[in-house]
Amino acid sequence: MWRIKDLNEGYDTKSSIWKMKEKLETLTGKIPGLNSLQVGINENETSSAFHICLITEHPSWEALKAYQEHPLHVEVGSFVKEVSKERAVVDFEY
Numbered sequence: 001m002w003r004i005k006d007l008n009e010g011y012d013t014k015s016s017i018w019k020m021k022e023k024l025e026t027l028t029g030k031i032p033g034l035n036s037l038q039v040g041i042n043e044n045e046t047s048s049a050f051h052i053c054l055i056t057e058h059p060s061w062e063a064l065k066a067y068q069e070h071p072l073h074v075e076v077g078s079f080v081k082e083v084s085k086e087r088a089v090v091d092f093e094y
Helices: 013-025 061-069 071-083
Strands: 002-004 036-041 052-057 084-087
Touching: 002 013, 002 052, 013 036, 013 052, 013 071, 061 071, 071 084
Parallel strands: none
Antiparallel strands: 002 084, 036 052
């Protein structure tokens, strides 16, 4: 999950959110071991809410690591780092 920088930091939050969603969704079907990918844009307007959430599924921890290191993911990650101001991560197995 991420909170996106705002106009005070030189970014149009809404545009950045939608561009991030678009860039993340381009990864679907392009990285081995990425079984599914969902991007959700927050509707909750409280100050504790994050702007955008990414949920991915991988067949193994090794596949998750390979996804994280894949050049396409790294490229999208550069944009994500540029526009985000805060990040929260939960990796879990079910």
